[in-house]
Amino acid sequence: MKKKLVIIGNGMAGMRALEELLRIAPDEYDVTVFGAEPHVNYNRIMLSPVLAGEQKFDDIIINDKAWYDDNNITLFTGEKITSINRPNKTIISNKDRITPYDSLWIATGSDPFIIPVPGKNLEGVVTFRDIKDVDEMVEASKNYKNAVVIGGGLLGLEAAYGLKRNGMNVTVIHLADTLMERQLDEAAGYLLKSDLESRDIKILTEANTKELIGEDRVQAVRLADDTLIPADIVVMAVGIRPSIALAKEADLDCNRGIVVNDHLQTSDPDIFAVGECVEHREQIYGLVAPLYEMGRALAGFMAGHNTSYKGSVTSTKLKVTGVELFSAGDFSGGEGTEDIVLRDARRGVYKRLVIKDDRIIGAVLYGDVVDGPWYFQLLKDKDKIDDIRDHLIFGQSLAMGGASVDPLAAVTALPLEAEICGCNGITKGAIITGITENGLTSLDEVRAHTKASASCGSCTHLVEQVMELTLGDSYETPAATPICSCTDHTHDDVRRLILLNSLKEIPAVMQDLQWKTPNGCSKCRPALNYYLIAAWPGEYKDDYQSRYINERAHANIQKDGTYSVIPRMWGGLTNPKELRAIADVADKYNIPTVKVTGGQRIDLLGIKKEDLPGVWRDLNAAGMVSGHAYGKSLRTVKTCVGQEWCRFGTQMSLSMGIELEKMTWGSWTPHKFKMAVSGCPRNCAEATIKDFGVVAVDSGWELHVGGNGGMHVRACDLLCKVETDQEVKDYAAAFMQLYREEGHYLERTAPWVERVGLDSIKQRVVDDADNRRQLTERFHISQQTSQDDPWAERATHNVHAHEFKPLAEVG
Amino acid sequence: MTQNWIEVGRTEDIPYLGSRVVKTGGTDIAVFKTSTGDIFALEDKCPHKQGPLSQGIVHGKSVSCPLHNWNISLESGEALAPDSGCAHLIPVQIKGGKIYLTLPAQSKATGTNG
Incomplete structure (x- = not known):
């Protein structure tokens, strides 16, 4: 047995x-x-x-x-x-x-340590230990404004950061004079404090909590010096026992x-x-x-082996993205120790190594932690460093004599026993063995088999480098394609970091993410501008000079430098008044070409740039607004006449198209976004090659996504079937929002759907009703500030007037 | 030959990382302002397919043509590798916040492409 x-x-x-x-x-x-x-x-x-x-x-x-x-x-x-x-x-x-x-x-x-102060049992006083605590904090952030975190250690700061990300006013109360004083020295603590303060988290050091005040729910924290800090939620993160x-x-x-x-x-x-x-x-x-x-x-x-545990030397990283911090060993200084310190104030870099008897006994790195694992290895192995001491502080590549042009050099130089994944204690050797013995080829497989980078993920890049080293050319680091040569970051990284670090302007993104050029290029700037628009609706101020000319001039540039103009016609529906206005404009401005587009609109081609405001003013007067035919944005909703007229029609596709267009116009997207609504499965509106296509059936509507009629024709995937008109609109908004939040700039929905997988999209838009509701909500919030007609702003309110006037006329 | 400087406007009339056009009898001139406030001028004509450079995105000391995204140096007018070609550079002087250009002789004379 x-x-x-x-x-x-x-x-x-x-x-x-x-x-x-x-x-x-x-x-x-x-x-x-x-x-x-x-x-x-x-x-x-x-x-x-x-x-x-x-x-x-x-x-x-x-x-x-x-x-x-x-x-x-x-x-x-x-x-x-x-x-x-x-x-x-x-x-x-x-x-x-x-x-x-x-x-x-x-x-x-x-167990989390609860400080024994009056009020510790009030509602709204929580610890940060399990998922229940997290739920309570997230819930509180929906209904309340002020959060106080007691304890400025690892856990407390991560809690503070998370609460801030949930939109709360956050104050951290810390007893010592340095944050994370057990892991950081004063200098690094100061840098960390400034970093967090720049993220709008208030930090009070040497602050002693006296009591928590409130009737049922906590309302404020009183400090020993009688300072009162308003608090709707208090997180105790002073330690564990x-x-x-x-x-x-x-x-x-x-x-x-x-x-x-x-x-x-x-x-x-x-x-x-x-x-x-x-x-x-x-x-x-x-x-x-x-x-x-x-x-x-x-x-x-x-299992019957004679294994034993000899104690651990630990190192620390803080999971506040954008804050680069590493500490290990003993850095309290004292008898017989020497310090090697490097500071670069402008880059916010601080490195300190504590040396005793020619060996590293402690390391604190802030702002540049690339060499953390190397120092940690030297520390654990008790290697003598006197030979490389002169260059030690500049990192492995310099100290070991190699001018490191090869990006893999640092990883190559690590010994097999070097720990790559600190969370799971996985060494470089274990990863290599895992890869070669099991024939692993993807990061996911390596994570599954070896657990390397499967916990906090901060060593993902190192793990990928080990994979690259082991597999050679057959492994391409998938995440390593940067946006452009101005940066090493991928689209996904940039989008994530914009949110995490609350980056709200292009210069802030470039500074924080270490752009290599002073102001980017024509590839990354429009991408960043879009990502910021999508991340901070209503808050981010559009950077006009980072827009491609068509979006700056709100018309399409043609090969001879003239422009074309397409007024919006909701669902492709027009009337004699609009048509007369269009005809009058064409006459008045000598517009040489008038053409019907593939998206059921009328295109006026060959307009001189300085005439654009006048053309728009006349079109506005007839009730027409910008058709956004020039934008990475909602283009058109193409329709058939459906049940309104057609003897085969099963639903009111025309009015559905109009409603969809009124709901979505003006929204910016990673690339252009086209929709169509067909009134029966004959699909006269060609809805199944659109980004979002709606096809009426007897019992409701089929929703199709990810189609494209361009260079690479791709028929849509069926997302789901819904019954009501409202559902069509909710799913459209949710799908579009997911694309807005996840698509790479200039990536159409077709490649996006293929990249993330239809199942993942279905799961989040169809299966998870709560998530769908949240996506829809975020879409509508964004729309609140995006439906001002850019033509009217320019035609009658003189927005960006300089765009349409020459600086001077000479000669 | 004495240079003939013509005043075309003030530096603040041009947005940072932006450009304005000076109309001449012949080829238009694009006047650029970099993020550091430096002013440059080129004939408004990409060496590739004559796209209006004034409509491009300015970054560093270059501009990307709006038609096919060639990058042109504002300092020399040269297309940056891998492309090659040259947009005509127009000399610029700034005095007291005013911008002065010297126009290429041909565009004044004939009014056709210079």
């Missing part, structure tokens, strides 16, 4: 150790897991991105229910263990379930944590402990890498 292994705690440490055990000894144990939280196992260190809205809970699940089933693990969630009966070798849960064990693992983690109550009550040796030996064994040889609840060689750990190292040692020991 198999031995019974019971695990108390369904968190990262216990499950990581279990994964490891299943890998090396799959059939040795009958496993039962108890988790107090009502969830499967998730990645706690990724709660910050969930709070910041960059990831969803589903994204951070490590092992779903199927994993437990597949591995025959009995899982009880939402069930807390109340006692351990060591003589009988059983444990008892709060549901009075008695479970026998041969081996028991305690992986109860830690190993959760040892259960072990103590079972009379296991406990100090600050549950005392274990190098095999993670407690004072009872059948009971082990792993993770944050553990005290090993008088150390307790609150970071993820040591937990994983413990897990490996524990699993090995349980």
Whole structure:
């Protein structure tokens, strides 16, 4: 019979150790897991991105229910263990379930420390420990304005950042005079403080919380000096304490944590402990890498190998994107230590290495952390550095003598034992072995097999470099295609960082993301301008000089430098008054060519630029606005006459087309966006080669997406079928918004749909009704400020008048 | 030959990273202003297919032609690699915030393409 292994705690440490055990000894144990939280196992260190809205809970699940089933693990969630009966070798849960064990693992983690001040039990006072806390913070941000975070350590700052991203006013109260004082020295702490303050987070250092004030819900925080800070939500993030109550009550040796030996064994040889609840060689750990190292040692020991855990040297990174920070080891200075310091104030770079006996014992890097892993390796290996000391601070490539033109040089130079993924403790050697033994070729596969970069993801680039090194030319770093030669960042990176770092102007983006040219080029500037429009609707001020001429002049430039003008005709519908106005304009301005377009509009070609405002004024007078035929924007909604006239029509396609066009006109998109509505499956409006095509059927409407009739003809994919007119509009808005938020600039929906996959789009637009509603909402918010007719602004309100007048006429 | 400087406007009449056109009897002249406020002038005619450079996007010290995205140096008029060709450079003087140009002789004389 198999031995019974019971695990108390369904968190990262216990499950990581279990994964490891299943890998090396799959059939040795009958496993039962108890988790107090009502969830499967998730990645706690990724709660910050969930709070910041960059990831969803589903994204951070490590092992779903199927994993437990597949591995025959009995899982009880939402069930807390109340006692351990060591003589009988059983444990008892709060549901009075008695479970026998041969081996028991305690992986109860830690509890957030609540500072004992009056008001600590008020509603709105939370910790930052589990998904429930995150939900409460997100909920609060919807209804309230002011947030206070007590504690300026790693967790507190990530909480502050997340709350800020949710639109709250955030104040961080920190007892010490330096943020993250356990990981940073004063200089780096100062840089971090300035960085966060520039992101509009208030930081109060040397501030001591006296009480929390409020009736039922917290309203304010009072400091020891009687300063009052308004607070609708207070996050306590002052620290954690190993959760040892259960072990103590079972009379296991406990100090600050549950005392274990190098095999993670407690004072009872059948009971082990792993993770944050553990005290090993008088150390307790609150970071993820040591937990994983413990897990490996524990699993090995349980599988009959003589593995042991010798303690961890830890390094720290802050998950506030855009803040580059690395710290490791001891940097308190003192007897016999020397410092090597490099500062570059303009770049906001600070590097400090602490040396003792010719070895690195501590490192603090701010602003430029590329060499963090190298220093960390030197520190862990206790390598002597006297030979390279002169160049040490300038980083690996210079210190090791190679002028590093080869982007892989730094990774090539790392030894196989060098740790690439700090979260999961994965070395360069392990990644290479994983790739060669399993024939891995994609980043996802490498993540799945080796766990490298599968947690916080900040080492993704390094992992990709190792892949490139191992696979040679057969691996192309997929994310490495930058927008243009002005930057190393990809479209996706730039879009993400604009949001994360609250970058709201093109110069800010270029500064923050280290653009290599002073003001970009004709490729990146229009892209950045669009990304900022999409990211900050109503707030971002359009940068006119970063628009391509057609969008600057609101007309289409022709090969001879004249322009063409297409007035909007809603759904392709017009009337005698509009047609007369068009005819009059053509006469008055000697417009040589008048043509009907493929999108059912009338095009006036050959207009001199200086005549444009006059042409628009006359068209405006007849009630016509810009047709945006020149823009990366909603172009036209093509229709057939449908049920209004056609004997085959099954729905009112004409009025549907008009409504869709009135809803979406004026919106800017990554590339042009065309729609059509057909009144029956005969599809006379050719709706199935549009970006969004609607085809009426007896019972409602079919919605098609991602079609293109251009160079590469692509028929639409069927998104879904809906019944009501309102649904058509909601799905159209949601689809368009998703494209607006995710498309790369100048990428039509057809390649976008192929890039992200129809399933992913269906999931977010069709299956997830809540997400659809949010997308639709964001679309409408953006539309509130985008439906001013640009022609009227220029024809009658003199906007950008200089555009249409020569500077001078001479000769 | 003495240069004949003609005043065409003030530096503030041109937007940063933008351009304005000076109409002449012949080929128009595009007057550019960079992000640092430097003023340059070129014949408003791309060496590729005569696109109006004044309508392009200005970046650094170059402009991208609106028709086919050739990049032209504002300092020399030369097309930047990989393209080759040259737009005629017009000398510029700034005095007291005013912009002075010397016009190419041909455009004044004939009014046809110079």
